[in-house]
Amino acid sequence: xxxxxxxxxxxxxxxxxxxxxxxxxxxxxxxxxxxxxxxxxxxxxxxxxxxxxxxxxxxxxxxxxxxxxxxxxxxxxxxxxxxxxxxxxxxxxxxxxxxxxxxxxxx
Amino acid sequence: xxxxxxxxxxxxxxxxxxxxxxxxxxxxxxxxxxxxxxxxxxxxxxxxxxxxxxxxxxxxxxxxxxxxxxxxxxxxxxxxxxxxxxxxxxxxxxxxxxxxxxxxxxxxxxxxxxxxxxxxxxxxxxxxxxxxxxxxxxxx
Numbered sequence: 110x111x112x113x114x115x116x117x118x119x120x121x122x123x124x125x126x127x128x129x130x131x132x133x134x135x136x137x138x139x140x141x142x143x144x145x146x147x148x149x150x151x152x153x154x155x156x157x158x159x160x161x162x163x164x165x166x167x168x169x170x171x172x173x174x175x176x177x178x179x180x181x182x183x184x185x186x187x188x189x190x191x192x193x194x195x196x197x198x199x200x201x202x203x204x205x206x207x208x209x210x211x212x213x214x215x216x
Numbered sequence: 217x218x219x220x221x222x223x224x225x226x227x228x229x230x231x232x233x234x235x236x237x238x239x240x241x242x243x244x245x246x247x248x249x250x251x252x253x254x255x256x257x258x259x260x261x262x263x264x265x266x267x268x269x270x271x272x273x274x275x276x277x278x279x280x281x282x283x284x285x286x287x288x289x290x291x292x293x294x295x296x297x298x299x300x301x302x303x304x305x306x307x308x309x310x311x312x313x314x315x316x317x318x319x320x321x322x323x324x325x326x327x328x329x330x331x332x333x334x335x336x337x338x339x340x341x342x343x344x345x346x347x348x349x350x351x352x353x354x355x356x
Binding site for chain 1: 232252321
């Protein structure tokens with residue numbers, strides 16, 4: 110696996126980091142303070158998590174005065190989504206249901 | 217590090233022991249479509265716009281927007297399939313056989329990556345798939 114992809118997997122394997130990333134994806138840019146308030150862990154811990162997310166290109170930071178603002182970079186996830194296997198599973202399952210329906214239509 | 221490969225096509229083919237006429241009904245009548253695919257307001261009329269609706273998950277509203285592209289009764293049916301900005305096309309072809317019907321479904325227009333490692337890795341990620349799909353689908 111490519112190093113960049115491996116970093117993404119590592120970054121998202123931790124539930125706290127995943128929560129921070131999902132929070133940023135949903136609610137947009139946040140300061141470290143705001144993220145700390147939501148995460149329920151110490152600020153140094155949040156900062157450490159953010160460094161790991163940044164290494165994986167999942168977040169981008171910006172200094173403004175004394176605050177650092179973070180925003181999600183969800184395009185870093187793109188290589189992980191394999192639409193072919195997602196929809197392959199989906200359609201095979203639906204084909205089974207279609208065949209079941211056709212059998213019921215006989216009755 | 218956005219990496220998007222050219223589009224791909226998913227093909228599923230099955231021999232089904234039922235007539236093309238009957239399969240056509242299951243593919244085109246709203247109440248029947250709901251039984252095997254999703255809730256919908258589908259009508260087999262070229263140009264008709266419809267939704268397929270499944271259960272929403274976090275970051276995905278569960279809605280697929282479609283437009284009917286091809287209607288040749290008992291033979292060919294095609295519609296567009298758009299979800300969270302990812303556009304694709306579904307095409308059904310029914311061919312009568314001695315024992316029933318050869319059903320071919322082609323779903324094309326995916327972006328996918330070619331690295332088999334990603335495919336393997338994805339199996340461990342099923343529970344995040346809904347979120348990933350929503351977040352990545354919102355990109356373009």
